[in-house]
Amino acid sequence: MEKSPTSNVKSVFRRFSLFRKSDGHIKKKQSIRSLKTFKSEDKDEKVTPETFEFKTTEIPLKPCSDSQIKDYIQTDMLKEAYLNLLSLELKLKPSALVEGESHSDLVNKEKDLNLLYGALMDKMSVIVRNSSALPSCNKELLVYVATIILEEEKRQGERGAMQGWRDAWRDAVLNGVRDTLKKVPLDSREQNASWLPVHLGLLGNAVVEHLGKVKTELLSSYPADFNVFETYVSCHREAIGEHLKSLLEKVTELKDYYALLDFIIHSYPSDLQGHQRALIMEEDLNKIKTSYCHCQKEDFKLKLENFIILETEVWKKKKSPEITEDGFRSSKIDKDICQLIASYAGNLEKIDENLGKSVVSSCLEELNPFYTRFEKEFSQHTVSLLTSDLLDCCLWVEYHITYINSFSSLKENLQCYKESCSAQVEKLEKEVDGLTQRLRQTLMDHFKSEVKPYMDGMMTKKWLKTDEDFKEVISIVENYSGLCKSMRAPSVQIFVNDVHYYVAKEYVSQLMKKKYSCKKPKNEDAAIKLKEQWNELRKLFVEMGSSLKWLYPLGNYLSDIIGMETEKNIKDLLHPLVSNYPDISKKQLSAVLSFRDNGLSLEKHNVINHFTVLKREAGNTNHEHSFFTDIE
Incomplete structure (x- = not known):
């Protein structure tokens, strides 16, 4: 129906x-x-x-x-x-x-x-x-x-x-x-x-x-x-x-x-x-993060360049570096860099921890080429100070000490990122160590250039009569000693040791150059003078904090050999010399003996033979320290 x-x-x-x-x-x-x-x-x-x-x-x-x-x-x-x-x-x-x-x-x-x-x-x-x-x-x-x-x-x-x-x-x-x-x-x-x-x-x-x-x-x-x-x-x-x-x-x-x-x-x-669904797709969010990292890297690079520009103004105007409350010379560059990195990381803490790590890693990587750029600009803008007056030369030294301190502090302050960015921090440490070592070496080279002309006047007839050159050496060392008080550890210890080693080496090397020969009784006068000057240097380097204590006996050993009345008694002095400084050569000992008296004698020959026996008995045993090997 x-x-x-x-x-x-x-x-x-x-x-x-x-x-x-x-x-x-x-x-x-x-x-x-x-x-x-x-x-x-x-x-x-x-x-x-x-x-x-x-x-x-x-x-x-x-x-x-x-x-x-x-x-x-x-x-x-x-x-x-x-x-x-x-x-x-x-x-x-x-x-x-x-x-x-x-x-x-x-x-x-x-x-x-x-x-x-x-x-x-x-x-x-x-x-x-x-x-x-x-x-x-x-x-x-x-x-x-x-x-x-x-x-x-x-x-x-x-x-x-x-x-x-x-x-x-x-x-x-x-x-x-x-x-x-x-x-x-x-x-x-x-x-x-x-x-x-x-x-x-x-x-x-x-x-x-x-x-x-x-x-x-x-x-x-x-x-x-x-x-x-x-x-x-x-x-x-x-x-x-x-x-x-x-x-x-x-x-x-x-x-x-x-x-x-x-x-x-x-x-x-x-x-x-x-709703657990993200506001935007993960792929798009990652693009934003990548863009942020790229922009942040460029921002950091630009700010680093601005830091260099600010430091350049200091060099141009010959401004004295600031001295901290604890007496060390310092630039704000290390603090500015640390604060900048911390601000990047801090801003991202509440947003994305992994992104924060990426940003810090990027900053640390960008610091490596920055050191090269800084070093180049620093060298170019401060070299003219060395051709000016004494005050400018001192300022040049102060600048080097300042940046040795600043970059060492930067290295220490960036240790907080070692856990999250271990590879970058380790590479950074090597770069900073390289930079501070080069700054110290530049400082050391300048010290050498100041001291060497006066060192070359040692162990001569003039040296025996006057203390002019030695006093100049002491004056230069004392000047650097005062400046070094504003250098932070561990760099100051390294630098003081380098200065001590160089002065000792140059002083002793003058004996090997056969520029002068003392004849009785002048050898006794030379020995006394050598011992007095060596002890004065020793006192100065003790005050500076040198850790090269093994160098201190050397001057006394050499002065005793030079001042010995008879050559046959010199044999008794060779054992402690060879024991403590096994790298001394036959040629170098002969040079010391010639400074004492360049005449030929049987006793001198016997001394050399006894020395040869001692060296043979010592063998090729590795010694903790090397000294005479570095003397030409």
């Missing part, structure tokens, strides 16, 4: 709960201060619109024309439009077809019906999209939208049922959110140097405000299973992610990259509303 039109209408309405109004159960609107304010609705809190009851007769037995349905849709009369679409659909059921209608007529009518449903879907999307412009929205229209969507979802799978109603709704929500974000003010870099932090702050406030209004003004228009608030949160994430990618194209400065990262990772937490 054929079903009546009335039974068909009842079939359509069997699951139809169209046109509900809601008084909802929404909590009183609260003030919202941060994005974290928004939490999921309590599970027992339901927002269920009140159902409208319609009689089956409200579906027109004869639908109005297609043009009239279109007019209903265009004028937001969703109820009338949908009821007439249902009526039109009933007419297309096989039981309702007019006798004699062709299959092509049926296809065309179904096509027209689908177009009308498409128009209805588009209109509903516009309504949902515009509802984001809170509070100016018609909440009753949203009730109609939600109920039509639910009813159409129940009919999925039926012949001719249109797909994608829920997807279209979410797309409309997303587009509405995009419209909201576009209204957030965005200055250009030229208009405002803080354009990005300001914009991101406004963007965050806009999200807070918009989600707050969604919670208080839109939830009551939808059934609970729409998950309206969660959907808006998700759409905000998607829209903001898109927006941030477009902003990234405009970012060029380090502070703006930082503001972007801070907003993504910190200001807009990924756990908002239980």
Whole structure:
């Protein structure tokens, strides 16, 4: 038996709960201060619109024309439009077809019906999209939208049922959110140097405000299973992610990259509303991090160059280096570098620990070429001081001591990064050690150039008569001794030892050059003078803190040999000399003997032979110290 039109209408309405109004159960609107304010609705809190009851007769037995349905849709009369679409659909059921209608007529009518449903879907999307412009929205229209969507979802799978109603709704929500974000003010870099932090702050406030209004003004228009608030949160994430990618194209400065990262990772937490999905994709976040690292590296490199420029001004103006409270000469360059690296790392501590490590590692690597650039500039700008007066020469020495101190301090202060960046710190240590060693060597070379002319005047007839040259040597050493007091350990110990070793070596080497030969009784005078001068040097280097105590007996050994009355007694003095300084050669001992007396004698020959025996007995035993090997 054929079903009546009335039974068909009842079939359509069997699951139809169209046109509900809601008084909802929404909590009183609260003030919202941060994005974290928004939490999921309590599970027992339901927002269920009140159902409208319609009689089956409200579906027109004869639908109005297609043009009239279109007019209903265009004028937001969703109820009338949908009821007439249902009526039109009933007419297309096989039981309702007019006798004699062709299959092509049926296809065309179904096509027209689908177009009308498409128009209805588009209109509903516009309504949902515009509802984001809170509070100016018609909440009753949203009730109609939600109920039509639910009813159409129940009919999925039926012949001719249109797909994608829920997807279209979410797309409309997303587009509405995009419209909201576009209204957030965005200055250009030229208009405002803080354009990005300001914009991101406004963007965050806009999200807070918009989600707050969604919670208080839109939830009551939808059934609970729409998950309206969660959907808006998700759409905000998607829209903001898109927006941030477009902003990234405009970012060029380090502070703006930082503001972007801070907003993504910190200001807009990924756990908002239980949504673990990141604000932007990991790949895009990594691009921002990479760009940040590159920008930070360039920023650090530029600031390092500025540090050199500041130091250059000091050299040009011949400013004396500062002296710290503990009496050491110091430049601010090491503190500035450490503070700069610490600021980079500190800024990222709350954002991304791994990114912080990458930034520190990058800084440490950039310091290596910086040392080379600094050393080159320092040498070029200070070399002229050596051709000027004594004060400028002293200033040149002070500058070297200053940077030996500063870079040694830098090395110590960067040890805090050794655990996280061990390879970079170890390489840095080698570079700093190389730089400070070269600075010390340059200082040492200058000391040698000052002392050597006076050393060359030793062990001559003039030397025996006057102390002029020796006093000059003492004066120079004392001058450096005073300057060395402002040099930090361990560099000062190394430098003092180098000075001590060089003075001792140059002093003794004058005996080997056969410039003068003392004949009795002048050899006794020479021995006395040598011992006095050696002891004066010893006293001076003790005061300076030299650790080369093994050098102290040498002068006495040599003076005793030179001052010995008879040559045969010299043999008794050879054992302690060879024991303590086994690298002394036969040629060098012969030179000392010639200084005492260059005449040939059997006793001198016996001394040399005895020396040879002692050397043979000593063998090739490695000795802790080497001295005579370095004397030409």
